[in-house]
Amino acid sequence: MTKTDNPNWSPFGFETRMIHAGTPPEPVTGARQTPIFQNISYVFYDADHAASLYNLQTFGFLYSRLSNPTVAALEERIASLEAGRGATCCASGHAAQMLAFFAFMEPGDAFISSTRLYGGSITQFGKTFKKFDWHCHFVDFDEPENVRKALTPKCKAIFCESLANPGGVVTDLEAIAGIAEEAGVLLIVDNTMATPYLCRPFEWGAGLSIHSTTKFLSGNGTSLGGCVVDSGTFDWAKNDKFGGLTKPEPAYHGLTFYETFGDLAFTTHAHAVGLRDLGATMAPMNAFQTLLGIETLSLRIERHCQNAQKVAEFLDAHDLVDWVSYAGLKSSPYHALAKKYLSGGFGSVFTFGVKGGYQMGMKVVENCELCSHLANVGDTRTLILHPASTTHRQLTDEQALAAGAGPDVVRVSVGLETLDDITADLDQALKTAAEQTKKAAE
Amino acid sequence: MSDGLNYSDGHLRGILHAVRSIAMVGASPYWNRPSYFAMKYLQIKGYRVIPINPRAAGEEILGETCYAALAEAPGNIDMVDLFRDSEAAGAVMDEAIALKDAKGIRVVWMQLGIRNDEAAARGEAAGLTVVMDRCPKIEYGRLHAELSWGGFNSRIISSKRRRAQIL
Numbered sequence: 001m002t003k004t005d006n007p008n009w010s011p012f013g014f015e016t017r018m019i020h021a022g023t024p025p026e027p028v029t030g031a032r033q034t035p036i037f038q039n040i041s042y043v044f045y046d047a048d049h050a051a052s053l054y055n056l057q058t059f060g061f062l063y064s065r066l067s068n069p070t071v072a073a074l075e076e077r078i079a080s081l082e083a084g085r086g087a088t089c090c091a092s093g094h095a096a097q098m099l100a101f102f103a104f105m106e107p108g109d110a111f112i113s114s115t116r117l118y119g120g121s122i123t124q125f126g127k128t129f130k131k132f133d134w135h136c137h138f139v140d141f142d143e144p145e146n147v148r149k150a151l152t153p154k155c156k157a158i159f160c161e162s163l164a165n166p167g168g169v170v171t172d173l174e175a176i177a178g179i180a181e182e183a184g185v186l187l188i189v190d191n192t193m194a195t196p197y198l199c200r201p202f203e204w205g206a207g208l209s210i211h212s213t214t215k216f217l218s219g220n221g222t223s224l225g226g227c228v229v230d231s232g233t234f235d236w237a238k239n240d241k242f243g244g245l246t247k248p249e250p251a252y253h254g255l256t257f258y259e260t261f262g263d264l265a266f267t268t269h270a271h272a273v274g275l276r277d278l279g280a281t282m283a284p285m286n287a288f289q290t291l292l293g294i295e296t297l298s299l300r301i302e303r304h305c306q307n308a309q310k311v312a313e314f315l316d317a318h319d320l321v322d323w324v325s326y327a328g329l330k331s332s333p334y335h336a337l338a339k340k341y342l343s344g345g346f347g348s349v350f351t352f353g354v355k356g357g358y359q360m361g362m363k364v365v366e367n368c369e370l371c372s373h374l375a376n377v378g379d380t381r382t383l384i385l386h387p388a389s390t391t392h393r394q395l396t397d398e399q400a401l402a403a404g405a406g407p408d409v410v411r412v413s414v415g416l417e418t419l420d421d422i423t424a425d426l427d428q429a430l431k432t433a434a435e436q437t438k439k440a441a442e
Numbered sequence: 443m444s445d446g447l448n449y450s451d452g453h454l455r456g457i458l459h460a461v462r463s464i465a466m467v468g469a470s471p472y473w474n475r476p477s478y479f480a481m482k483y484l485q486i487k488g489y490r491v492i493p494i495n496p497r498a499a500g501e502e503i504l505g506e507t508c509y510a511a512l513a514e515a516p517g518n519i520d521m522v523d524l525f526r527d528s529e530a531a532g533a534v535m536d537e538a539i540a541l542k543d544a545k546g547i548r549v550v551w552m553q554l555g556i557r558n559d560e561a562a563a564r565g566e567a568a569g570l571t572v573v574m575d576r577c578p579k580i581e582y583g584r585l586h587a588e589l590s591w592g593g594f595n596s597r598i599i600s601s602k603r604r605r606a607q608i609l
């Protein structure tokens with residue numbers, strides 16, 4: 001979809017929306033910064049007002065498990081950045097995935113996912129979702145035809161990450177969206193690693209986009225959070241796959257959400273049924289931290305990407321490094337896709353392979369002084385991890401390899417420190433690790 | 443927008459502020475129909491909404507008597523809000539044009555998903571303001587920062603302080 005035929009497109013620039021969308025001055029006090037509504041419940045004017053709120057006949061707040069003014073400000077801001085119709089924030093990225101599928105999946109239903117996902121998502125989809133009798137078929141999205149072949153009558157959605165964690169892998173969104181469109185299923189894109197600054201999935205045909213706001217959007221490693229953004233352009237009634245939105249909802253005294261709320265249906269349902277009944281709500285304080293984070297998103301992502309490009313080039317030329325998987329390197333098989341789908345940089349999370357396998361991988365990480373050895377990405381700090389022994393250790397060797405987390409793989413999330421300090425730390429860690437590995441072998 | 447219908451925020455705000463009484467053609471007596479949601483909301487915002495629906499004529503909907511046709515509605519009607527399909531919009535428009543002076547009709551608003559360009563052209567030629575393919579509830583909520591409460595993208599960017607309002 002091009003900009004101009006998206007009804008949710010704004011004439012204001014990205015940076016303006018990053019600072020202003022969702023957050024006009026608070027009307028009662030005039031406070032310019034968004035207040036943290038650290039509050040659970042909202043007083044009704046009278047019984048009729050209460051009834052209208054419970055019946056979803058009027059806009060407003062009822063109880064903060066469903067919605068809260070600070071969280072709503074963040075929702076509008078993220079929706080605006082992706083030119084979506086609305087957004088639903090929740091407790092974490094994983095909660096967002098749960099919330100997205102919950103709207104339309106029934107026991108026995110299936111969806112197709114890329115193998116190149118954050119390890120936790122592979123476990124959530126492959127193991128935990130099974131307990132709901134939801135079935136995820138993992139396929140290699142590098143060959144979009146694989147996706148078409150995996151379609152079954154029970155399939156309702158296709159899921160992938162735009163820029164995948166951990167691998168520097170970029171998905172051919174337009175090709176995948178074409179397959180989804182033909183099959184009448186929904187394309188859900190996890191846009192966490194790219195952020196709305198680098199990629200806007202609705203421009204390529206996604207119906208929903210998902211974020212772990214825990215990462216770059218909050219930006220400083222302070223606040224867990226997740227978000228489901230609805231494009232508002234997916235026709236839920238195009239077939240009978242999406243009864244959750246097109247049939248009377250038993251959890252809402254028989255209200256039919258799509259008929260009643262049109263392009264507001266998904267987001268209304270995600271709050272009024274999803275958050276109400278699953279309960280994975282975002283805390284107002286986390287929403288505030290994330291709003292603050294987003295105010296500087298473009299500046300941070302630009303520098304993250306610049307630093308990452310230089311660190312990737314440094315590692316690529318390093319004797320102790322076997323390979324670097326960063327979409328910003330011309331040698332990357334994903335470079336052309338990255339140029340098409342990402343605007344303004346290639347992200348700052350990527351993997352590299354060390355010479356010496358599993359042991360060497362672990363040792364490099366252990367010998368870092370400046371880079372923090374922990375399981376997270378998208379912080380101002382440079383973060384480093386050996387996925388095979390941590391985030392991806394729940395997976396079989398085969399799954400780990402397919403996810404880009406083999407034994408020699410180290411993942412780095414390049415931060416905003418002085419570039420030379422980052423490369424110097426990685427250099428000394430590689431050299432020390434090589435010495436230790438050599439000694440251990442003797 | 444994609445439909446080529448460009449209504450500025452100022453234009454829609456002007457309509458919603460000038461209008462006080464609305465005849466809702468196609469209003470349903472059933473609580474779970476979209477028109478019922480819109481009627482309830484517009485009432486909360488202080489509009490007098492008169493339901494028009496031959497199948498529910500004589501019944502009460504949300505405290506208002508329902509009439510079979512526009513011509514039967516009592517008093518002034520500032521705006522006709524159309525909850526019918528695009529085809530039916532033509533006949534209702536002609537009724538509105540005929541009753542324009544008698545009822546003080548100034549605006550014909552066709553709901554989200556409803557569009558009839560010929561009818562709109564006739565209305566405009568007769569001096570009516572016509573809005574198509576929009577919902578007055580959604581537009582009212584959007585322009586008064588209430589849609590934002592639901593996590594929706596209002597597309598409004600402003601650092602002006604709004605007057606706090608009751609209800």
Ligand SMILES: Cc1ncc(COP(=O)(O)O)c(C=O)c1O
Nearest residue numbers: 092093094118165192212214225
């Ligand atoms: C791409 C991606 N999606 C989803 C998640 C899950 O997010 P959260 O940790 O906020 O639940 C992560 C977390 O690492 C991630 O990197």
